[in-house]
Amino acid sequence: MDGGFKPKWDELIQPGRVHGSLYYDQGIFKEEVEKIWFRTWVYIGHESEVPQKNDFVTKSIGPMPVLMVRDMKGEIQLLLNRCPHRGNAVCVQERGNRARFTCPYHSWTFANTGELINYAFPEGYKGTDKSQLGLGKVTRIANYRGFIFGSMAPEGPTIEEHLAGAKRCIDQLCDNSPTGEIEITAGFLKHRTRANWKFILENECDGYHPAFVHSSIFSVSDSAIGDLYGDNAVAVTRDLGNGHTEVDPRPEFRRRDKPMSWFGTTPERLPDYVAQMNEAYGADRARQIMIDGTPHTMIFPNLFIAEIQIFVIEPVSASESIQHSTAIQFKGAPDINRRLRQQTMGSVGPAGFLLADDTEMYERNQRGLEIREPEYLFLKRGEHRERRDEDGYRIGHSTDDLPSRAIWEHYREVMEDK
């Protein structure tokens, strides 16, 4: 960095403890934008959000907006919404369908593949090479089972290398759809919070908090979520590599051995879906999928697959973030999709039975860090009982800080440029 801003990462991030400034220091936030958001793979959106040619939707990569477009040839493009002329926005709609984007300032017009088609009064640009004046693009783009990721770095690991153990989780999710495909079609709730994005990131696989933060809703509804996160739970937390983490409740669901128990229901209540699953996978495999259910996985840095919904984390500043949440839909399975939406609407977003209170905790944490003693946060829960599963992944009890430790180890590697 030019300004001589050189955080001592080995002092800020130590085994089982991290310094408070990592959550509030604006200089550190700027470093993260460069080293995480503008370099590593970041989740952008799902291909089902732009089903038709010329569909577009506004997404982001870190604090920067990105247009996710299905271009006139049917390819997905990630365009930067900045006119190369003077920086104006070439599109101010959140979503829509159009083959061209015209800047309102001087009428430069771009194809939805990014190329500059034309500018007004072209005589004034005699001899100019138009091909050098297209819209900026996210440098690399990858599609894993419909999930679109982007990276601003010209080189680096492939998406498969980056996803590491989290690949299994996306596969597990898609397997729960009788067509093997999920869709994101219900629009997003956008929940603003005055807290650092990493409080959200760490909370997603924190199995210690639900018994307390969500006790209000557990005590008045017949939610079975609480059982997964008790002291006697058999669910595990797992370090999937590259900062990806999960709470894996499959041991609990396999113990119950009841299809659809993961969704708090029974096969009898979803006959169409169950018939479709049996048809698609055969009865044995379908039964196993419907026992295991969908994953609870945080893909670093911004995609949280939360069983029946996804969250996308957008960092705004060191102390401001936005959570985008929506129901997952299984392509071609209307009877379960309605329930997925209804449950999601009850749980998440600014008025959700769960997320309003999680978000309250993020904000209190953030304000708490204004108090400068003790300087470090304590993340050692379950350090003594970490172990390896049969595939070699580090696992812990469902209420342990293992996910936070895994996130911070990866974070430190990325920030140290290793």
Next chain:
Amino acid sequence: MSTEAAEIEGPDILKEWVGKPRVYEKAFNPELYHEVQQFIFREARLQDIHDYDAWEALWTDDALYWVPANGTDTDPERQMSLIYDNRSRIALRVRQLKTGRRHSQTPPSQLARVISNFELLKSDSEDLKVMCNSQIFETNMRGDTMWASRNEYSLRRVGGELRMAYKKVVLINNNKAIYTLSFLV
């Protein structure tokens, strides 16, 4: 009551935010207008002071409480809404608030709302259809927040008293990222 009505339509570009055309009553019935206003003022007060039981008692058995996201006339059976509660989910919402462990309302938001611009819509049933605007000042541990909405009600006379069968709250910024909204809006 006169059935004379006026068609009011906004320009197309605004439709997403203004909503579908609605037919407003042109006739003015001062007694009815007063009764409707008093009912909605009372609802506002019960929300402001967190009198959850009294608020819940205002709903009919077939009630629907809807706070859409990303527009005015979205399809709540297809699109995500901030709140899309049937009667039993309204009851659940109230029960959660009453536990005292709904952390985002512990301590509760301090609230004052102003309700205005009442207009009656033409109704094709016994229910009274009411439009009004609401502006809410909220202060809590995070800070001060202003909320503004267009509200639409269906009110029904049950045993001589007005009840809410339907309440739709269209936050003016419902397409933006908004802070936690865990008080009764």
